Amino acid sequence: MPVLWIILIILALAAVGYVMGRQRALASAGGDSRILHSLPSYYGSSVAIFTLVFSLLVLVGWLTIQPIIVDNSVAAMIPDTAIPEASSRSLVMSDVRRVANGLDLAVTGGAISADEARAITTDNTDIRALLAQVGVALGSEVSAPVLEAAQSYRQTSATGQTMMTIAVLAVAIAGFAFAFLRTHKDFRARNVVETAVRYLLIVAASIAILTTIGIVLSLIFNTIEFFQRYPADDFFFGLIWSPSFGGGSQLGIIPLLWGTLYISFIALVVAVPIGIFAAVYLSEYASSRVRSFAKPLIEVLAGIPTIVYGLFALLTVGPLLLSVFGPDGTGWMGAASSVMTAGLVMGIMLIPFVSSLSDDIINAVPQSLRDGALGLGATKSETVKQVVLPAALPGIVGAILLAASRAIGETMIVVLGAGAAARLSLNPFEAMTTVTAKIVSQLTGDADFSSPEALVAFSLGMTLFVITLALNVLALYIVRKYREQYE
Structure with a gap:
């Protein structure tokens, strides 16, 4: 049945x-x-x-x-x-x-x-x-x-x-x-039902924890199996990424980490200033009519599928950059796929993550702090710069680190906009790739999970997990350090 x-x-x-x-x-x-x-x-x-x-x-x-x-x-x-x-x-x-x-x-x-x-x-x-x-x-x-x-x-x-x-x-x-x-x-039917509901709530609250534990354990076991088949030194310090399912693979993660961090850095350079400035304007300067229209419009960016951003990078941003920095321009750019293409589009995608969270944090700053600064003779801009932003700094840092984690884990924009070349280069107009893109490529098709070329995907995933965990720990440290000044 x-x-x-x-x-x-x-x-x-x-x-x-x-x-x-x-x-x-x-x-x-x-x-x-x-x-x-x-x-x-x-x-x-x-x-x-x-x-x-x-x-x-x-x-x-x-x-x-x-x-x-x-x-x-x-x-x-x-x-x-x-x-x-x-x-x-x-x-x-x-x-x-x-x-x-x-x-x-x-x-x-x-x-x-x-x-x-x-x-x-x-x-x-x-x-x-x-x-x-x-x-x-x-x-x-x-x-x-x-x-x-x-x-x-x-x-x-x-x-x-x-x-x-x-x-x-x-x-x-x-x-x-x-x-x-x-x-x-x-x-006593009520006691039975309430006990059942309590256990149901406990199970619901435990799902996130158990899921996280399951993900971590699966990554750990497969990562250990990978390092039993491939040297850890060559993986963490290797400068060449050249997988070959026929043998003789070179699986150095450094080029992938470089591409991931480089693209994420450009994305944050685009998203953080725009997002914070938009949040300050909406919370401190915009009228209620403008705010009711502009904030939902900005948040629409967060609902656009990443594949649409990837197509936008491939069909619009890449050719536009190529026309300016390509052979007919400065000659720095050889193809539409590049770090700059993916970074710019990813930065646009991250703007609502930064602006919406920062706006909520800024609005949560007590009005008494603003009134006190204005009462002491500070101007509106001085109040924002010297009172509101320092008070909201922990939340803003959390929003930035959330955007960084989102950028590090992005896949489709990278696949379509950055290319698939694993290389070490400072030129932002060259094609590169990221850890997430290679995880997809290594697990595409009928992967043989007894080979290092397939198991390396779990090691790459474990590396990203550790990086994201480190960002969260850093965010927690910063929040606690600055929160003590205002509590």
Whole structure:
């Protein structure tokens, strides 16, 4: 049974449980809700919670564990002789999953029957033609061991799906029956519901922490595996980035870090002054009518997809810079893709990050500070320069560092506007690339995660994580240092 149907059945059972639990509680009190320990809705909610929570937990756990068990059991069936020399077991398993999904689509579409799918062999039909018929393309021929593993994968997955359906529905019915049978007028349903809601809130609050921990652990484990296959000194201090999946790769991160920091620096040079000046004007000088129009207009920039900024850099800003600094101009620029192209467009993208946050921080400065400065004879500009901005400095620094983190993690503008060349150069009109762009390129396609050329993406991601963490620690230090002067 499809997962969606299972969820709908559970929801319907929970809705029925809510109505029946409420009615049972009222019936036990003779229809007088004043006799009940809790409100009638609590009794219905108790039955619904017991029906939903445990069955959904079983469903999520099953969906998480089953693919791992099936992959491990099927992968053990593939003999080493069936794995090509230029491939690996993980890549062969990718073909197994594709073939299994293709057979499922063929059965669903009526091209073959379920019995024919189980009996099909490489001798009695053209597997590639059958899979192409249902839109599944393979990069190599389907060998007999791969087809046998795919058929076992289908059968094991189908069996697991059936068992999951039975288990989940059984748990839902058991929870329904347990909560319904103990529902009576003296049952403390409110305590049960409030406890469940409290645990739900705890889980919701823990999701961000657990997600961060999961991301960090995945980066750490894959980074350790990378450094077991590639020297750490060559990675951190290498000056050449030249990956080759055939061997002999040079994976020095210095050129990528240089491109990342160079482009981010130009972006901040553009975004920080414009953003802060815009924030000062909107908060201190603009009328309410101008502010109500200008601030939403600036914030529209934050909602534009980065791919649109990338196209703007590729089609507009790059050719414009090339016409000025290219061969017909100063001769500094050889192509439309360059550090300056990406930096300028990224700076435009970051303006609302700086201006909106800075504007909110400046407006949060107590009005009494402004009134005191003006009362002592300071002008409007002196009040802004010597009172308001120093008081808002921690928040402004936080906005700048947030913009810096956003710039360091940007990908699409870099891919389309900066080029793909990993080089060390001070010329801002040359093409360069960043860490994020290379993470994408290293993981594009069927990456073999046993090779350094694919695992290096996790090391690059770990490096960016550490840089961003350092920026956050620096921001926290600055905020605490300056906040003491105004509290």
